Amino acid sequence: MASLSAVLAIINPLSGTTSAEQKALIRETFLRKAEALGFAPEVAVTTHPGHATELAAHAVLRGVNRVLAIGGDGTINETAQALRRSATALGIVPVGSGNGLARHLNVPLNPLVAVERALRGQPVVIDSAEINGHPFFCTAGMGFEAYVAHEFAQQPVRGLPTYIKTAFRAFWAYKPERFIIDGQERELFSLTFANAGQFGNNAWMAPKANIADGRLEQCEIHPFPAQAAAMLTWRLFNKSLDASSYWRGKAVMKAVVEASGPLRIHVDGEPLMLPDNKADIRILPSSLLVLL
Numbered sequence: 001m002a003s004l005s006a007v008l009a010i011i012n013p014l015s016g017t018t019s020a021e022q023k024a025l026i027r028e029t030f031l032r033k034a035e036a037l038g039f040a041p042e043v044a045v046t047t048h049p050g051h052a053t054e055l056a057a058h059a060v061l062r063g064v065n066r067v068l069a070i071g072g073d074g075t076i077n078e079t080a081q082a083l084r085r086s087a088t089a090l091g092i093v094p095v096g097s098g099n100g101l102a103r104h105l106n107v108p109l110n111p112l113v114a115v116e117r118a119l120r121g122q123p124v125v126i127d128s129a130e131i132n133g134h135p136f137f138c139t140a141g142m143g144f145e146a147y148v149a150h151e152f153a154q155q156p157v158r159g160l161p162t163y164i165k166t167a168f169r170a171f172w173a174y175k176p177e178r179f180i181i182d183g184q185e186r187e188l189f190s191l192t193f194a195n196a197g198q199f200g201n202n203a204w205m206a207p208k209a210n211i212a213d214g215r216l217e218q219c220e221i222h223p224f225p226a227q228a229a230a231m232l233t234w235r236l237f238n239k240s241l242d243a244s245s246y247w248r249g250k251a252v253m254k255a256v257v258e259a260s261g262p263l264r265i266h267v268d269g270e271p272l273m274l275p276d277n278k279a280d281i282r283i284l285p286s287s288l289l290v291l292l
C-alpha cells in the first residue's frame with residue numbers, strides 16, 4: 001500500500017465572523033474528505049498571532065505536501081510566508097471578512113467547497129512580495145488604506161459593515177501625505193503595491209494585476225475633490241479604477257518609499273508601523289505554490 005500523504009489544516013479560531021459551529025463543520029469536512037481521498041489529515045488550531053507561521057514552518061520541515069490555511073488574509077499570510085520557496089503547497093479556505101487572495105485566485109468562497117478544491121487541486125506557482133522584509137501575497141500599502149487598516153484594528157467588532165463605517169469616517173479625517181517614491185516626491189491619497197489585484201471584498205485597486213508575472217503593480221491615487229469620492233468608490237468595485245484620471249499605475253519589481261516620519265502601512269490588510277522613515281518593497285517571483 002502506498003504511504004499516506006500528510007495534509008495539515010491550520011485554523012484560526014478567531015478569524016472573520018464565522019461561528020465556532022461553522023468552523024467545527026469545516027474541520028469535520030476537511031477530516032472526512034481528506035481521509036476519503038487517501039490523505040493522512042492533521043488539524044492545528046492557532047493560539048496566538050504568528051502561530052500559523054510556526055505550524056507551517058514545522059510542516060515544511062516534516063515534508064508535508066499540502067497545508068490548508070482556514071482563516072482570513074492575515075492567517076493566509078502567516079501560513080504562506082513559511083511555505084515560500086518550499087515544495088509544500090498552500091490551500092486557501094477563506095473565512096475572513098475580505099478574502100482578497102481567495103477572490104483574486106477564484107478560490108470558492110464557500111469554505112466547504114474550498115476544502116475540496118484544496119485537497120483535489122494542483123499546485124500552481126505564484127509570486128509573493130516583501131515590504132521591509134514583511135511578506136505579503138495580496139497587497140501592501142500606505143496612505144489612506146493604511147490609515148483605515150489602523151483604525152479598523154481598533155474596532156471591537158470585525159466584518160464588512162464595521163469596515164465600511166470605519167472607511168467612511170476615515171475619509172473625512174484623512175489628509176493626503178507626501179511620499180518620496182524612488183527619489184520623486186508626490187502628495188498622494190494612497191499608494192499600493194499589488195501582487196493580487198484587490199484588497200478583498202472585490203475592491204480592485206489594480207484591476208490588471210497578474211499574480212504570476214514577476215511584477216507588482218504600483219498604484220497611486222492622487223488627491224481628489226470630495227465630490228469625486230463616490231465615482232472612485234464605484235470604480236473600485238466595478239474593477240475600472242485604472243480608468244480614473246486620479247489613478248496612476250505601473251509594473252515594478254522593486255521600489256523605495258520615504259516619508260518625513262515613521263511609515264504607517266498595512267501588509268495584506270494588517271496594520272503595521274515602520275519605525276524608520278523608509279520602505280523597501282520587492283517582488284519574489286515564482287515563490288509560492290498554491291492549490292487551485
Ligand SMILES: Nc1ncnc2c1ncn2[C@@H]1O[C@H](COP(=O)(O)OP(=O)(O)OP(=O)(O)O)[C@@H](O)[C@H]1O
Binds near residue numbers: 015050
Ligand atoms: N488564537 C489567536 N488569538 C489571537 N490572534 C490570533 C490567533 N490566531 C491567529 N491570530 C491572529 O489573527 C490575525 C487575523 O486573522 P485573520 O486575517 O485570519 O482574520 P480576520 O482579520 O478576521 O480576517 P480578515 O483579514 O479577512 O479581516 C492573524 O494575523 C493572526 O496573527
